[in-house]
Amino acid sequence: VIVASFAIATLVIVCFLGFLIHKFPPGVSSSVPAPPGIPSPVSVIESPRLPKLPKSPIIGSSKPKKPHGVELATGNVKEKRWPAQSVILYEKPGCKGEKYEVHNTHVENNCAKCFDVCQKKFSGSGREIQGHWRSLKVVGEGAIVSMWAICKGTWTYPGDEGYISSVQADEGCKDINKEWPPVHLQFHMKDESQISSAKSELEEETQYRKNPIKNTVEILEKISYWKEPDKPIKPATTEYVTFLKDCGGFNNIRMGFEHAILMAWATGRTLVLPPPEGWYLIDFGPIKRGGSYSKGMTDFSEYFDIDHLKRGMPVITAQEFYDREKDRLGLTAEPKSPSGFENRGKSPWKTMLWDKFNGQPWSPNKRVVLWPTIDEYMASSNKNDLLLQGKGKVEFSSDLLAKTVIHFPACHGPNGDQGIYRYLGQIANAVLFSKKQREIEFKRFWKMHIHYPKVVFEAAAKMIAKMGLFSYTAIHIRRNDLQYKEVFQNAQSTLRNIEPLLYPGEPLYLATDETNDAFFDAIRQKHKVYQWKDVVNEAKDIKYSDKVINILEQTICAGGRRFFGTQKSTFTSYIFRLRGYIGAPDTNEYWHNIRYTGMPSVDKFAKPKVTGHNYMMEDPGMWEDLK
Secondary structure, X not given: OHHHHHHHHHHHHHHHHHHHHHHOOOOOOOOOOOOOOOOOOOOEEOOOOOOXXXXXXXXXOOOOOOOOOOOOOOOOOOOOOEEOXXXXXXXXXXXXXXXXXXXXXXXXOOXXXXXXXXXXXXXXOOXXXXXXOOEEEEEOOOEEEEEEOOOOOOOOOOOOOOEEEEXXXXXXXXXXXXXXXXXXXXXXXXXXXXXXXXXXXXXXHHHHHHOOEOOHHHHHHHHOOOOOOOOOOOOOOOOEEEEOOOOOOHHHHHHHHHHHHHHXXXXXXXXXXXXXXXXXXXXXXXXXXXOOOOOOOEOHHHOOOHHHHXXXXXXXXXXXXHHHHOOOOOOOOXXXXXXXXXXXXXXXXXXXXXXXHOOOOOOOOOEEEEEOOHHHHHOOOOOOHHHHOOOEEEOOOHHHHOOOEEEEOOOOOHHHOOOOOOOOOOHHHOEEEOOHHHHHHHXXXXXXXXXXXXXXXXXXXXXXXXXXXXXXXXXXXOOOOOOOHHHOOOHXXXXXXXXXXXXXXXXXXXXXXXXXXXXXXXXXXXOOEEOHHHHHHHHOOOOOOHHHHHHHHHHHHHOOOOEEEOOOOHHHHHHHHHHHHHOOOOOOOEEOOOOOOOOHHHHHHHOOOOOOXXXXXXXXXXXXXXO
């Protein structure tokens, strides 16, 4: 009986095991190692099962997480076939020195097919990889590797922050930018069908290629995005906002000007314009375009339509302010205009303004103004926590509003302090309003009342007509006076980066301060290239100052189908806003320093993330909220 019972039990177990083997056939062993060496660019292997996640938490993470978007293979689940791909990190530039190879089967705590440099070491020397690698090479059929400045495989970050660029297998050895060293790498597979689909979605833009708009009147009407004022000039009040011109180049001056306008508009005060003085890179300094060093002076009316601004809010000159209030306010210095060199320091006028009215240390990078009060904004439904991060909260208190003059002394704080007395920042985030309607009113006022002089648009319309409105792609390539040298690159790299988003042979307009014309020959081999010298004669019948060549080129770039700017350039950022205002076909923000793939699933990471700190990126809400 015992033997018979044992035999029956054995038979049942064998039958059950047979059923399991038939129902769930074994897959590829999870212990299969990554393919040794550099894989052939045409070889395709069955991807091994993803390795198990670590049992112990990685430093900085509360608990191990399942890789985002990846199902761990079990039973008879069919695994996706990926070509053998890897990225090799090298200790030295030029893909030399000690190396570390990572295959696309690698898994981190928060993602699969990714790799974090953080906490990894070269196997030979034992040195930390982070901070000690200088080049890389991507290998494998269709391999695309995106690079990030944060270890998002190890720790959790909000959204898609930290994207730098991407690298593809066809680039060979690539040196990394030591100013922006990547610490996270993510594998992607080139998808021709996705690229083709993305291009087909843009076919609506072909209307401008097939039937380019070259009528100057029609172009001028399109790019003149504001409505002509039908209101009288606003009378001056008896309360004022005074300010000093920023000490940087034009677009820094523009930002400081916009900040002062907003402070006056929000409080209902009269804006007092500074007296004419020398402007850096326009009247003095290492000028590359538009003339030579001349110790001249510039007035805000040369760059902005002050008459139109006056019809939206009260504005007076410094001289008018002095004449009106010298007795009541005890103004002891006249707003005289010193020479370009001398005015870089203090003048009697600037010193008097500080001595009498002090100044608001409200740098938009360090402070955020909450309207109407801090408490009301923080309790409102319009509160944006992202724009508040890392900033001190300030308000126009009753004591501050009781003052006759509120002063913003750009670059002239006490003891030469510029940090919190410099008003550089995207205007969309300088004042946060508790009511969305008030925010919309501010943005509508900006579009309708703050713009370059009409002569700039008249001349630009004639220059754009030579190429056709929205029939070309524009590029701003800054090469000389930008302090962020890490964004510089050669023309071949620029073309390789942006070509996936261009039409074959598409005309290009290059706005640049590069003085070597042959620098762009690599681009000319594939595209018809227009520059300032090629269009300037189209507007020879219009009188304008050489000083406004820079803003003329901004307007020409705004008329392109697409626009690629230079990272960390405020010249670039304002072009994005102009394009939003005039309704360009593609108002996304692109940079020629970033490698685009033509795949929306990868290129989407390059879109800027609006924060309260990056003053060199434009907030799309300035135009999108007005649609």
